[in-house]
Amino acid sequence: MDFHVRFWKDDKVITRYIGSVFLGHGSADDLMHHFNEGIKDLPVHNIIQISMDGPNVNLKFFEMIKKQIFNDHGVTLLNIGSCGLHVMHNSFKCGVQASTWDISSLMSSLYYLFKDSPARREDYQKVSGSSVLPLKFVNHRWMENVGVVERALLIWKNIETYVKKVQEKEVNKPTCKSYEVVATMVKDPLVKAKMEFFRYIATHLQPFLGHYQTDRPMVPFLMADLGQLVRGLMSKVIKDDVMKEIGPESTQKLFALDIDDKKNQVTYSKVDLGFSAAKELRQAKVSDKQSMEFKLQSKDFVLATLRKIMMKSPATYSVVRYLSMLNPKEMVSNPSLCKSRLKKCLGHFVSCGRVNERDCDCIIQQYDALLLNIPSIGTSMFADFNPYLDRLDEFLMTHLKNQEFEKLRSFVKLCLVLSHGQADVERGFSVNKKVEVENLKEESVVAQRLICDYVKNVGGIKK
Known part of the structure; x- marks a missing residue:
């Protein structure tokens, strides 16, 4: 177990490593003991969040440490859920499993078929004329397997040739289970369509992981980015008129939609398969029934992914929605909504004992003053802010450095030190x-x- 802390230094959020403990499969009590040892030199009452990746033992540990800090110091930890990066990996995994295509077994078998056998690699190269081999499939990092599937698609004809030559006894038949899996999958006329759909959904989710594998403060952008991601997935399986009724801006309504209601779902024939998967389906020599089953399985794939994201992502926590009031684009486009979110956010922080109730009016007034100052600062600076290239902490501290924003500056620091994930x-x-x-x-x-x-x-x- 690694311990990291996030704090402010020179108007910038810093993440710093403070120690490691090697637990193996420790219990929540073990985690509790080693955590207390690791932070014994830190001011415990200043801990506002414990970020983690979400296994049940960690969730139990979180409740234990939350209770301990409340009993000892009378303050409550802020909670924005487990790591958003892990949620995305696990959501995609749920989608893959719901499809029942067993893509993971195929990818792993392809790799291990040739990994430890120079003789098989030599046979493969001899019959295919290619030295390009499958890549390793990583079961616990599902979103990082796009390259693995793309490699499999690239060499699939070579794999088919190799299996054919084995069956014709031109090369030795492998006796391992990996070969049996691959040989079975080669017979599936829709295997390439399945891999293409796997790639299609994965590439839709990948940008989120790329943007959030950073140490920059990103919590104020979580709601908008997760909303855009969910909206894109829904467009593949949810009716257009339902999506229009929600509107392009209402992320909260989006997450409240009942995706399991058949009335909201498109029929199997209208499921968006993506260009490449649809092409492979058209070219495959399959019956109408097989085509229908593939589309239904693709629909299950997307719905299962959506279900997990909507249930487990940080967007389900109200404080994540409130903190979007620090998104510079939101401050320009919808200042009245940002003011409303600020008040709700302050109420949450007051209830957790993190903000003095008497300071709230002052913070609200200073926030109003900041919004009024935006035209003189430069509206385009806020409207064009890019969180993936620029740092929000440095940007806001530049405009809050004056004494008139002292209370707001302290509150913003409290908000931005919250961690969005476990990248570091x-x-x-x-x-x-x-x-x-x-x-x-x-x-x-x-x-x-x-x-x-x-x-x-x-x-x-x-x-």
Whole structure:
């Protein structure tokens, strides 16, 4: 388990590694003990959030630590759900499983069929005339398997040739289970259409992961980005008139839509399969019944993905909706809605003991003043703000540096230190793996990680 903290330094949110504990499959009590050990030198009452990836043991741990901090200090942790990146991976996984196509088994079998067998690789290269081999499928990072499926599509004719030559006994028949899976899938006339649809949905979700694998404060943009992502998925399986009724701006209504109501769903013949999957379906020699089943399975794929996102994503938490009032584009396009969200957000923070009720009126007045100042600052600066290239913390602190915005500035800092995901922690696991050597003690790993973190924060070894 890695410990990281987020804090402010020089008007910028910093994420810093503070230690590791190697637990294996620890219980919530183990997590609690090591967490308390890891933070014993920190002011516990200042902890406002514990971010995590969401396994049940972590959820139980969160409730335990939340209760402990409330009992000891009378304040409540803010909660915006588990890591949005993990939610997206797991939602896509649910979609793949709902389709019953067993794409993961095919991709894994393709890789392991040739991985540890030079003889099979030689046979494959001899009969196909190609040295391009399948890539490794990663079961716990579903969205990162787009390249794996694209490679499989690229070499599929070669795979078919290899299986054919095995059956004709021109090359030795593998005795492993991986070959049996591949040989069975080769007989499926819709296997390429299934892989193309897998790729189609994955590439729709991928931009979100790319944008949010960052240390920048991104919570104020979560609602809009998740709304855009969900709207795009819904357009493939939900009727156009239902989508028009919701409107292009109402993200809250979008997440409230009952996607399981048959009245809201398109018929199987109108499911959006994407250009490549639709082309493969047309070219496949299948019956009308098989075509219908494929479209229904594609529909189940999208609905299962949507269901998980709408149930587990951070957008289900009210504070995520409220924090969109710090989105510069929203501040320009809909200032009255932003004011309403600010008041609701303050109410939530007051109930958690994080903001003094007497400061709320002052914060609201200063926020109004900031909105009134936008034309003089430059409306285009706010309207054209790009959260994927620019830092919101630095942008807002530039316009809140005057004394007149002191209370608002403190509140904004409290909001922006909230973490949207586990990107830095996940990278930390990779660092751990790189520094590990045989018999390296836990303290030595922590020491090396601290050095790596310091070098990264100062901008490299030369600095």
